[in-house]
Amino acid sequence: MSAVKTASIGRITENKQNGNCLFGQLPFFFIGKGFCEMKTETIAAIATGMTNSGISVIRISGKEAILVADRIFHAKGGRKLAEEKTHTIHYGTICDGDEVIDEVIVLLMRAPRSYTTEDTVEIDCHGGMYVTKKILETVIKYGASPAQPGEFTKRAFLNGRIDLSQAESVMDLIQAKNEFARKSSICQLSGILSREIKNIREAILHEIAFIESALDDPEHISLEDYPQKLHNIVDNLSIRLDKLLASSDNGKLLKEGISTVIVGKPNAGKSSLLNTILGEERAIVTDIAGTTRDVLEEQIQLDGILLNIIDTAGIRKTEDIVEKIGVDKAKQYVDKADLVIYVVDSSTALDENDEEIMELLREHKVIVLLNKSDLETLTTEREIRLRMGDNKQFCAVLSVSAKCRTGIEDFVKTIQKMFFQGEINMNEEITITNIRHKTALQEAISGLKLVEQSICDRMPEDFYSIDLMHAYESLGSILGESVEDDLVNEIFSKFCMGK
Ligand code: GDP
Secondary structure: OOOOOEEEEEEEHHHHHHHOOOOOOHHHHOOOOOOOOOOOOEEEEOOOOOOOOOOOEEEEOOOHHHHHHHHEEEOOOOOOHHHOOEEEEEEEEEEEEEEEEEEEEEEEEOOOOOOOOOOEEEEEEEOOOOOOOOOOOOOHHOEEEEOOHHHHHHHHOOOOOOOHHHHHHHHHHHOOOOHHHHHHHOOOOHHHHHHHHHHHHHHHHHHHHHHHHHHHHHOOOOOOHHHHHHHHHHHHHHHHHHHHHHHHHHHHHHEEEEEEEEEEOOOHHHHHHHHHHHHHOOOOOOOOOOOOOOOOOEEEEEOOOOEEEEEOOOOOOOHHHHHHHHHHHHHHHHOOOEEEEEEEOOOOOOHHHHHHHHHOOOOOEEEEEOOOOOOOOOOHHHHHHHOOOOOOOOEEEOEOOOOOOOOHHHHHHHHHHHHHHHOOOOOOOOOOHHHHHHHHHHHHHHHHHHHHHHHHHHOHHHHHHHHHHHHHHHHHHHOOOOOHHHHHHHHHHHOOOOO
Protein backbone atom coordinates (compact mmCIF):
# COMPACT_ATOMS: atom_id res chain seq x y z
CA MET A 1 0.00 0.00 0.00
CA SER A 2 1.22 3.43 -0.74
CA ALA A 3 0.87 6.15 1.82
CA VAL A 4 0.69 9.85 1.26
CA LYS A 5 3.20 11.30 -1.10
CA THR A 6 3.89 14.89 -1.98
CA ALA A 7 5.80 16.74 -4.53
CA SER A 8 8.60 18.94 -3.33
CA ILE A 9 10.47 21.83 -4.81
CA GLY A 10 10.54 19.95 -8.12
CA ARG A 11 6.81 20.43 -8.36
CA ILE A 12 7.22 24.18 -8.02
CA THR A 13 9.78 24.26 -10.79
CA GLU A 14 7.43 22.25 -12.94
CA ASN A 15 4.62 24.72 -12.36
CA LYS A 16 6.98 27.57 -13.01
CA GLN A 17 7.88 26.09 -16.35
CA ASN A 18 4.24 25.78 -17.19
CA GLY A 19 3.90 29.46 -16.55
CA ASN A 20 1.60 28.94 -13.60
CA CYS A 21 3.86 30.40 -11.02
CA LEU A 22 2.39 33.80 -10.35
CA PHE A 23 2.12 35.34 -6.95
CA GLY A 24 -1.44 35.18 -5.80
CA GLN A 25 -2.01 31.88 -7.51
CA LEU A 26 -1.22 29.88 -4.45
CA PRO A 27 -3.27 26.90 -5.49
CA PHE A 28 -0.67 26.13 -8.13
CA PHE A 29 1.90 25.87 -5.42
CA PHE A 30 -0.20 24.11 -2.98
CA ILE A 31 1.42 20.87 -2.13
CA GLY A 32 -1.44 18.78 -1.02
CA LYS A 33 -1.73 15.23 0.12
CA GLY A 34 -0.94 13.88 -3.32
CA PHE A 35 -2.27 10.48 -4.21
CA CYS A 36 -3.04 7.75 -1.86
CA GLU A 37 -3.78 4.31 -3.03
CA MET A 38 -6.45 2.84 -0.80
CA LYS A 39 -7.08 -0.70 0.17
CA THR A 40 -10.67 -1.34 -0.69
CA GLU A 41 -11.02 -4.67 0.99
CA THR A 42 -13.32 -4.97 3.94
CA ILE A 43 -11.51 -5.59 7.22
CA ALA A 44 -12.62 -6.86 10.61
CA ALA A 45 -11.10 -7.19 14.08
CA ILE A 46 -12.01 -7.47 17.73
CA ALA A 47 -11.87 -3.87 18.98
CA THR A 48 -12.07 -4.63 22.70
CA GLY A 49 -9.56 -6.31 25.04
CA MET A 50 -8.48 -9.92 24.78
CA THR A 51 -9.94 -11.05 28.09
CA ASN A 52 -13.42 -12.10 29.17
CA SER A 53 -15.57 -9.04 29.84
CA GLY A 54 -19.19 -7.89 29.88
CA ILE A 55 -19.32 -7.14 26.18
CA SER A 56 -16.94 -7.23 23.24
CA VAL A 57 -17.01 -5.23 20.03
CA ILE A 58 -16.18 -6.59 16.61
CA ARG A 59 -15.59 -3.88 14.07
CA ILE A 60 -16.06 -4.28 10.31
CA SER A 61 -15.01 -1.51 7.91
CA GLY A 62 -14.92 -1.21 4.14
CA LYS A 63 -17.09 -1.12 1.05
CA GLU A 64 -18.67 -4.47 1.83
CA ALA A 65 -19.02 -4.06 5.57
CA ILE A 66 -22.82 -3.86 5.43
CA LEU A 67 -23.08 -6.70 2.92
CA VAL A 68 -20.88 -8.97 5.07
CA ALA A 69 -22.83 -8.08 8.22
CA ASP A 70 -26.14 -8.74 6.46
CA ARG A 71 -24.97 -12.27 5.61
CA ILE A 72 -24.69 -13.19 9.30
CA PHE A 73 -26.89 -10.74 11.19
CA HIS A 74 -30.59 -11.49 11.60
CA ALA A 75 -32.38 -8.41 12.90
CA LYS A 76 -35.40 -8.97 15.13
CA GLY A 77 -37.71 -7.15 12.73
CA GLY A 78 -36.32 -9.06 9.76
CA ARG A 79 -35.01 -6.00 7.92
CA LYS A 80 -31.58 -5.98 6.32
CA LEU A 81 -28.94 -3.46 7.44
CA ALA A 82 -28.69 -2.37 3.82
CA GLU A 83 -32.21 -0.94 4.18
CA GLU A 84 -31.45 0.93 7.38
CA LYS A 85 -30.35 4.52 7.88
CA THR A 86 -26.87 5.48 9.05
CA HIS A 87 -26.10 5.81 12.77
CA THR A 88 -28.79 3.38 13.85
CA ILE A 89 -28.70 0.52 16.35
CA HIS A 90 -30.24 -2.91 15.71
CA TYR A 91 -30.97 -5.89 17.88
CA GLY A 92 -30.76 -9.47 16.62
CA THR A 93 -28.58 -12.57 16.35
CA ILE A 94 -25.36 -13.52 14.60
CA CYS A 95 -25.76 -16.82 12.79
CA ASP A 96 -23.57 -19.10 10.75
CA GLY A 97 -26.24 -20.60 8.50
CA ASP A 98 -28.87 -22.06 10.84
CA GLU A 99 -26.64 -21.98 13.89
CA VAL A 100 -27.15 -19.05 16.26
CA ILE A 101 -23.78 -17.90 17.64
CA ASP A 102 -24.81 -14.99 19.87
CA GLU A 103 -27.45 -12.41 20.63
CA VAL A 104 -26.08 -9.01 19.68
CA ILE A 105 -26.58 -5.29 19.14
CA VAL A 106 -25.30 -3.91 15.86
CA LEU A 107 -24.28 -0.31 15.14
CA LEU A 108 -24.48 0.89 11.56
CA MET A 109 -22.38 3.84 10.37
CA ARG A 110 -22.38 4.64 6.70
CA ALA A 111 -19.50 6.35 4.88
CA PRO A 112 -18.23 8.96 5.34
CA ARG A 113 -19.54 9.44 8.87
CA SER A 114 -17.46 6.78 10.58
CA TYR A 115 -14.04 6.43 12.22
CA THR A 116 -12.46 5.17 8.99
CA THR A 117 -14.80 7.24 6.75
CA GLU A 118 -15.87 3.90 5.24
CA ASP A 119 -19.07 1.93 5.78
CA THR A 120 -18.68 0.50 9.26
CA VAL A 121 -20.61 -2.05 11.27
CA GLU A 122 -19.86 -2.70 14.92
CA ILE A 123 -21.18 -5.83 16.57
CA ASP A 124 -21.64 -5.65 20.36
CA CYS A 125 -21.68 -9.24 21.55
CA HIS A 126 -21.33 -11.05 24.87
CA GLY A 127 -17.81 -10.54 26.15
CA GLY A 128 -16.51 -14.10 26.45
CA MET A 129 -13.30 -14.52 24.46
CA TYR A 130 -14.53 -17.76 22.87
CA VAL A 131 -17.80 -16.32 21.59
CA THR A 132 -16.09 -13.09 20.47
CA LYS A 133 -13.48 -14.99 18.47
CA LYS A 134 -16.20 -17.22 17.00
CA ILE A 135 -18.07 -14.14 15.73
CA LEU A 136 -14.89 -12.69 14.23
CA GLU A 137 -14.22 -16.03 12.50
CA THR A 138 -17.76 -15.96 11.12
CA VAL A 139 -17.35 -12.38 9.86
CA ILE A 140 -14.16 -13.45 8.10
CA LYS A 141 -15.78 -16.61 6.75
CA TYR A 142 -18.52 -14.47 5.18
CA GLY A 143 -16.23 -12.08 3.34
CA ALA A 144 -14.09 -9.78 5.52
CA SER A 145 -10.30 -9.92 5.87
CA PRO A 146 -8.56 -9.84 9.26
CA ALA A 147 -7.37 -6.29 10.00
CA GLN A 148 -3.74 -5.48 10.73
CA PRO A 149 -2.91 -3.68 14.01
CA GLY A 150 -3.94 -0.03 13.70
CA GLU A 151 -5.52 -0.56 10.30
CA PHE A 152 -8.76 1.25 11.13
CA THR A 153 -6.84 4.35 12.21
CA LYS A 154 -4.52 4.00 9.23
CA ARG A 155 -7.57 4.11 6.98
CA ALA A 156 -8.86 7.20 8.80
CA PHE A 157 -5.47 8.79 8.03
CA LEU A 158 -5.18 7.63 4.42
CA ASN A 159 -8.77 8.66 3.76
CA GLY A 160 -7.90 12.15 5.01
CA ARG A 161 -10.15 12.30 8.07
CA ILE A 162 -7.21 12.81 10.42
CA ASP A 163 -3.57 13.65 9.85
CA LEU A 164 -0.64 11.59 11.07
CA SER A 165 -0.14 13.55 14.30
CA GLN A 166 -3.80 12.99 15.15
CA ALA A 167 -3.48 9.29 14.35
CA GLU A 168 -0.47 9.09 16.66
CA SER A 169 -2.44 10.81 19.40
CA VAL A 170 -5.02 8.00 19.24
CA MET A 171 -2.32 5.54 20.26
CA ASP A 172 -1.02 7.95 22.90
CA LEU A 173 -4.52 8.26 24.33
CA ILE A 174 -4.89 4.49 24.55
CA GLN A 175 -1.50 4.20 26.23
CA ALA A 176 -1.93 7.22 28.51
CA LYS A 177 -0.84 6.38 32.04
CA ASN A 178 -1.62 9.68 33.67
CA GLU A 179 -3.79 12.77 33.45
CA PHE A 180 -1.20 14.77 31.55
CA ALA A 181 -0.74 12.09 28.89
CA ARG A 182 -4.52 11.83 28.49
CA LYS A 183 -5.03 15.59 28.22
CA SER A 184 -2.16 16.18 25.82
CA SER A 185 -3.24 13.35 23.52
CA ILE A 186 -6.89 14.39 23.42
CA CYS A 187 -5.71 17.94 22.71
CA GLN A 188 -3.57 16.68 19.83
CA LEU A 189 -6.41 14.52 18.55
CA SER A 190 -8.62 17.61 18.39
CA GLY A 191 -6.13 19.00 15.87
CA ILE A 192 -4.68 21.83 17.96
CA LEU A 193 -1.08 20.91 17.08
CA SER A 194 -2.01 20.31 13.44
CA ARG A 195 -3.61 23.76 13.20
CA GLU A 196 -0.52 25.52 14.53
CA ILE A 197 1.72 23.51 12.18
CA LYS A 198 -0.59 24.22 9.24
CA ASN A 199 -0.64 27.96 10.00
CA ILE A 200 3.15 28.10 10.13
CA ARG A 201 3.42 26.09 6.93
CA GLU A 202 0.99 28.39 5.15
CA ALA A 203 3.06 31.39 6.16
CA ILE A 204 6.21 29.70 4.82
CA LEU A 205 4.50 28.71 1.59
CA HIS A 206 3.30 32.26 1.09
CA GLU A 207 6.89 33.49 1.18
CA ILE A 208 8.10 30.76 -1.17
CA ALA A 209 5.34 31.74 -3.58
CA PHE A 210 6.29 35.37 -3.38
CA ILE A 211 9.98 34.71 -4.04
CA GLU A 212 9.24 32.39 -6.96
CA SER A 213 6.78 34.87 -8.46
CA ALA A 214 9.19 37.76 -8.09
CA LEU A 215 11.99 35.77 -9.70
CA ASP A 216 9.65 34.89 -12.55
CA ASP A 217 8.31 38.34 -13.04
CA PRO A 218 10.93 40.84 -11.82
CA GLU A 219 9.36 43.66 -13.81
CA HIS A 220 6.18 43.63 -11.77
CA ILE A 221 7.24 42.15 -8.43
CA SER A 222 10.16 43.76 -6.66
CA LEU A 223 12.39 42.04 -4.14
CA GLU A 224 13.84 45.30 -2.89
CA ASP A 225 13.66 45.49 0.90
CA TYR A 226 12.18 41.99 0.86
CA PRO A 227 15.12 40.22 2.62
CA GLN A 228 14.65 42.33 5.77
CA LYS A 229 10.91 41.71 5.71
CA LEU A 230 11.50 37.97 5.27
CA HIS A 231 14.01 38.02 8.10
CA ASN A 232 11.35 39.40 10.44
CA ILE A 233 8.77 36.86 9.29
CA VAL A 234 11.18 33.95 9.67
CA ASP A 235 12.19 35.24 13.08
CA ASN A 236 8.56 35.23 14.24
CA LEU A 237 7.94 31.77 12.85
CA SER A 238 11.09 30.49 14.57
CA ILE A 239 9.83 31.84 17.89
CA ARG A 240 6.58 29.90 17.45
CA LEU A 241 8.47 26.73 16.56
CA ASP A 242 10.91 27.21 19.44
CA LYS A 243 7.97 27.46 21.82
CA LEU A 244 6.62 24.14 20.56
CA LEU A 245 10.05 22.56 20.80
CA ALA A 246 10.58 23.87 24.32
CA SER A 247 7.40 22.11 25.41
CA SER A 248 8.88 18.76 24.41
CA ASP A 249 11.15 18.48 27.47
CA ASN A 250 8.26 18.78 29.89
CA GLY A 251 6.13 16.72 27.54
CA LYS A 252 8.43 13.74 27.57
CA LEU A 253 8.87 13.81 31.33
CA LEU A 254 5.15 14.20 31.96
CA LYS A 255 4.15 11.53 29.52
CA GLU A 256 6.80 8.91 30.14
CA GLY A 257 7.67 9.81 33.71
CA ILE A 258 10.82 10.90 35.50
CA SER A 259 13.25 8.04 35.93
CA THR A 260 14.00 8.16 39.62
CA VAL A 261 16.39 6.13 41.70
CA ILE A 262 16.25 5.83 45.47
CA VAL A 263 19.64 5.32 47.08
CA GLY A 264 20.91 5.30 50.63
CA LYS A 265 22.56 3.08 53.19
CA PRO A 266 20.76 -0.02 54.39
CA ASN A 267 18.13 0.82 57.02
CA ALA A 268 17.96 4.51 56.07
CA GLY A 269 14.27 3.88 55.34
CA LYS A 270 14.22 3.69 51.52
CA SER A 271 11.67 0.88 51.34
CA SER A 272 9.51 2.46 54.05
CA LEU A 273 9.57 5.74 52.16
CA LEU A 274 8.66 4.07 48.91
CA ASN A 275 5.79 2.33 50.65
CA THR A 276 4.64 5.61 52.17
CA ILE A 277 4.62 7.27 48.76
CA LEU A 278 2.98 4.28 47.13
CA GLY A 279 0.50 3.98 49.95
CA GLU A 280 0.88 0.23 50.10
CA GLU A 281 3.38 -2.35 51.29
CA ARG A 282 5.33 -3.14 48.15
CA ALA A 283 8.97 -3.40 49.20
CA ILE A 284 10.01 -5.78 51.96
CA VAL A 285 10.62 -3.64 55.02
CA THR A 286 12.83 -5.10 57.71
CA ASP A 287 15.44 -3.88 60.21
CA ILE A 288 18.07 -6.44 59.14
CA ALA A 289 20.56 -4.40 57.10
CA GLY A 290 20.77 -5.31 53.40
CA THR A 291 17.35 -6.90 52.81
CA THR A 292 16.51 -5.11 49.58
CA ARG A 293 18.89 -7.22 47.52
CA ASP A 294 17.81 -6.44 44.00
CA VAL A 295 16.16 -3.39 42.53
CA LEU A 296 12.42 -2.88 42.78
CA GLU A 297 10.65 -0.85 40.09
CA GLU A 298 7.42 1.05 40.66
CA GLN A 299 5.46 3.73 38.85
CA ILE A 300 3.85 6.32 41.03
CA GLN A 301 1.73 9.33 40.38
CA LEU A 302 2.26 12.44 42.49
CA ASP A 303 -0.05 15.34 41.62
CA GLY A 304 0.05 14.51 37.92
CA ILE A 305 3.78 13.78 37.87
CA LEU A 306 4.73 10.26 36.97
CA LEU A 307 7.80 8.87 38.73
CA ASN A 308 9.36 5.65 37.49
CA ILE A 309 10.98 4.75 40.78
CA ILE A 310 13.74 2.25 41.27
CA ASP A 311 14.52 1.26 44.84
CA THR A 312 18.10 0.03 44.98
CA ALA A 313 19.96 -2.13 47.41
CA GLY A 314 21.55 -0.16 50.21
CA ILE A 315 24.83 1.13 48.94
CA ARG A 316 27.74 0.11 51.19
CA LYS A 317 30.91 -1.90 50.99
CA THR A 318 29.91 -5.54 51.11
CA GLU A 319 31.42 -8.98 50.75
CA ASP A 320 28.04 -10.61 50.18
CA ILE A 321 28.02 -11.52 46.45
CA VAL A 322 24.24 -11.30 45.93
CA GLU A 323 24.10 -7.98 47.69
CA LYS A 324 27.11 -6.71 45.76
CA ILE A 325 25.31 -7.33 42.47
CA GLY A 326 22.51 -5.10 43.75
CA VAL A 327 24.97 -2.38 44.79
CA ASP A 328 26.67 -2.35 41.39
CA LYS A 329 23.31 -2.17 39.70
CA ALA A 330 22.35 0.77 41.91
CA LYS A 331 25.40 2.67 40.68
CA GLN A 332 24.44 1.97 37.07
CA TYR A 333 20.87 3.15 37.65
CA VAL A 334 22.09 6.36 39.27
CA ASP A 335 24.07 7.20 36.15
CA LYS A 336 20.99 6.80 33.92
CA ALA A 337 18.44 8.49 36.20
CA ASP A 338 16.78 11.90 35.74
CA LEU A 339 16.51 12.22 39.52
CA VAL A 340 18.18 10.59 42.51
CA ILE A 341 16.50 10.48 45.87
CA TYR A 342 19.12 10.00 48.54
CA VAL A 343 17.61 8.76 51.79
CA VAL A 344 19.63 9.46 54.93
CA ASP A 345 18.79 8.19 58.40
CA SER A 346 18.97 11.51 60.23
CA SER A 347 18.93 9.75 63.59
CA THR A 348 22.45 8.40 62.96
CA ALA A 349 25.70 10.16 62.12
CA LEU A 350 27.09 10.19 58.59
CA ASP A 351 29.91 7.73 57.92
CA GLU A 352 32.29 6.77 55.10
CA ASN A 353 29.45 4.98 53.23
CA ASP A 354 27.57 8.27 53.05
CA GLU A 355 30.71 9.99 51.79
CA GLU A 356 30.92 7.39 49.04
CA ILE A 357 27.27 7.86 48.07
CA MET A 358 27.63 11.66 48.02
CA GLU A 359 30.65 11.32 45.80
CA LEU A 360 28.57 9.18 43.44
CA LEU A 361 25.82 11.83 43.30
CA ARG A 362 27.94 14.88 42.67
CA GLU A 363 26.96 15.18 39.01
CA HIS A 364 23.27 14.37 39.43
CA LYS A 365 19.99 16.06 40.28
CA VAL A 366 19.45 15.01 43.87
CA ILE A 367 16.82 15.34 46.54
CA VAL A 368 18.26 14.39 49.92
CA LEU A 369 15.58 13.15 52.26
CA LEU A 370 16.59 13.33 55.91
CA ASN A 371 14.37 10.50 57.05
CA LYS A 372 13.27 9.57 60.57
CA SER A 373 12.67 13.21 61.48
CA ASP A 374 10.43 11.84 64.25
CA LEU A 375 13.60 10.68 66.06
CA GLU A 376 16.43 12.70 67.59
CA THR A 377 18.50 14.36 64.87
CA LEU A 378 22.19 13.50 64.47
CA THR A 379 22.57 14.52 60.84
CA THR A 380 21.37 17.98 59.83
CA GLU A 381 20.62 19.74 56.56
CA ARG A 382 23.64 21.99 57.14
CA GLU A 383 25.96 19.01 57.36
CA ILE A 384 24.60 17.53 54.15
CA ARG A 385 24.88 20.85 52.33
CA LEU A 386 28.47 21.26 53.49
CA ARG A 387 29.43 17.87 52.12
CA MET A 388 27.33 18.02 48.94
CA GLY A 389 28.50 21.62 48.47
CA ASP A 390 29.86 21.50 44.96
CA ASN A 391 27.01 19.56 43.37
CA LYS A 392 26.64 21.21 39.96
CA GLN A 393 23.06 20.12 39.55
CA PHE A 394 20.04 21.04 41.59
CA CYS A 395 20.21 19.66 45.11
CA ALA A 396 17.46 19.95 47.71
CA VAL A 397 17.55 18.72 51.31
CA LEU A 398 14.24 17.97 53.07
CA SER A 399 13.25 16.52 56.41
CA VAL A 400 10.74 13.67 56.21
CA SER A 401 9.45 10.81 58.24
CA ALA A 402 8.35 7.71 56.38
CA LYS A 403 6.89 6.44 59.62
CA CYS A 404 4.78 9.53 60.40
CA ARG A 405 4.17 10.33 56.71
CA THR A 406 5.41 13.89 57.05
CA GLY A 407 7.29 16.01 54.50
CA ILE A 408 5.85 14.23 51.43
CA GLU A 409 4.08 17.41 50.16
CA ASP A 410 7.31 19.41 50.18
CA PHE A 411 8.93 16.55 48.35
CA VAL A 412 6.34 16.76 45.53
CA LYS A 413 6.69 20.55 45.32
CA THR A 414 10.46 20.20 45.06
CA ILE A 415 10.14 17.79 42.13
CA GLN A 416 7.82 20.24 40.37
CA LYS A 417 10.32 23.04 40.90
CA MET A 418 13.21 20.92 39.71
CA PHE A 419 11.67 19.64 36.51
CA PHE A 420 8.84 21.90 35.52
CA GLN A 421 9.85 25.35 36.70
CA GLY A 422 7.00 25.49 39.19
CA GLU A 423 3.38 24.85 38.30
CA ILE A 424 2.63 22.28 35.64
CA ASN A 425 0.20 23.59 33.10
CA MET A 426 -1.97 20.76 31.89
CA ASN A 427 -4.54 22.92 30.14
CA GLU A 428 -4.92 24.01 26.57
CA GLU A 429 -1.21 24.53 25.82
CA ILE A 430 0.22 22.41 23.04
CA THR A 431 2.86 20.05 24.34
CA ILE A 432 5.10 18.04 22.08
CA THR A 433 5.34 14.52 23.44
CA ASN A 434 6.39 12.66 20.33
CA ILE A 435 10.06 12.28 19.42
CA ARG A 436 9.22 12.20 15.68
CA HIS A 437 7.50 15.58 15.98
CA LYS A 438 10.41 16.95 17.99
CA THR A 439 12.93 15.93 15.31
CA ALA A 440 10.75 17.47 12.58
CA LEU A 441 10.52 20.73 14.54
CA GLN A 442 14.29 20.81 15.01
CA GLU A 443 14.77 20.32 11.27
CA ALA A 444 12.27 23.05 10.44
CA ILE A 445 13.98 25.44 12.86
CA SER A 446 17.39 24.74 11.35
CA GLY A 447 15.89 25.31 7.87
CA LEU A 448 14.65 28.73 9.00
CA LYS A 449 18.02 29.51 10.60
CA LEU A 450 19.67 28.85 7.24
CA VAL A 451 17.25 31.29 5.61
CA GLU A 452 18.28 33.94 8.13
CA GLN A 453 21.92 33.13 7.47
CA SER A 454 21.43 33.44 3.71
CA ILE A 455 19.77 36.82 4.26
CA CYS A 456 22.69 37.99 6.42
CA ASP A 457 25.16 36.71 3.81
CA ARG A 458 23.19 38.51 1.06
CA MET A 459 22.76 35.30 -0.89
CA PRO A 460 20.52 35.24 -3.98
CA GLU A 461 16.81 34.91 -3.22
CA ASP A 462 16.41 31.41 -4.64
CA PHE A 463 18.58 30.19 -1.77
CA TYR A 464 15.85 31.33 0.59
CA SER A 465 13.26 29.19 -1.18
CA ILE A 466 15.29 26.02 -0.86
CA ASP A 467 15.63 26.31 2.92
CA LEU A 468 12.09 27.57 3.33
CA MET A 469 10.94 24.50 1.44
CA HIS A 470 13.03 22.29 3.70
CA ALA A 471 11.30 23.79 6.75
CA TYR A 472 7.92 23.45 5.03
CA GLU A 473 8.48 19.78 4.28
CA SER A 474 9.84 18.98 7.74
CA LEU A 475 6.69 20.41 9.28
CA GLY A 476 4.63 18.50 6.73
CA SER A 477 6.06 15.24 8.01
CA ILE A 478 4.36 15.90 11.37
CA LEU A 479 1.04 15.91 9.54
CA GLY A 480 1.98 12.86 7.47
CA GLU A 481 2.90 14.64 4.25
CA SER A 482 6.11 13.65 2.49
CA VAL A 483 6.51 10.63 4.72
CA GLU A 484 7.64 7.28 3.44
CA ASP A 485 5.34 4.25 3.39
CA ASP A 486 7.72 2.42 5.70
CA LEU A 487 7.39 5.06 8.38
CA VAL A 488 3.60 5.09 8.10
CA ASN A 489 3.55 1.29 8.35
CA GLU A 490 5.89 1.36 11.31
CA ILE A 491 3.77 3.91 13.17
CA PHE A 492 0.55 1.96 12.68
CA SER A 493 2.13 -1.41 13.42
CA LYS A 494 2.59 -0.20 17.01
CA PHE A 495 -1.15 0.24 17.40
CA CYS A 496 -3.25 -2.36 19.08
CA MET A 497 -5.46 -4.74 17.15
CA GLY A 498 -8.89 -3.40 16.30
CA LYS A 499 -7.88 0.29 16.54
P1 GDP B 1 15.94 0.44 53.81
O1 GDP B 1 16.93 -0.65 54.10
O2 GDP B 1 16.64 1.72 53.54
O3 GDP B 1 14.97 0.07 52.74
O4 GDP B 1 15.15 0.69 55.18
P2 GDP B 1 13.70 0.17 55.62
O5 GDP B 1 12.65 0.90 54.92
O6 GDP B 1 13.70 -1.33 55.56
O7 GDP B 1 13.67 0.68 57.14
C1 GDP B 1 14.60 0.27 58.10
C2 GDP B 1 14.01 0.46 59.49
O8 GDP B 1 13.81 1.83 59.78
C3 GDP B 1 12.66 -0.23 59.69
O9 GDP B 1 12.60 -0.77 60.97
C4 GDP B 1 11.66 0.93 59.55
O10 GDP B 1 10.46 0.70 60.26
C5 GDP B 1 12.44 2.07 60.15
N1 GDP B 1 12.03 3.37 59.64
C6 GDP B 1 11.90 3.73 58.37
N2 GDP B 1 11.49 5.01 58.25
C7 GDP B 1 11.36 5.48 59.52
C8 GDP B 1 10.98 6.76 60.07
O11 GDP B 1 10.64 7.74 59.41
N3 GDP B 1 11.01 6.84 61.46
C9 GDP B 1 11.36 5.81 62.24
N4 GDP B 1 11.33 6.00 63.53
N5 GDP B 1 11.70 4.60 61.74
C10 GDP B 1 11.72 4.43 60.41
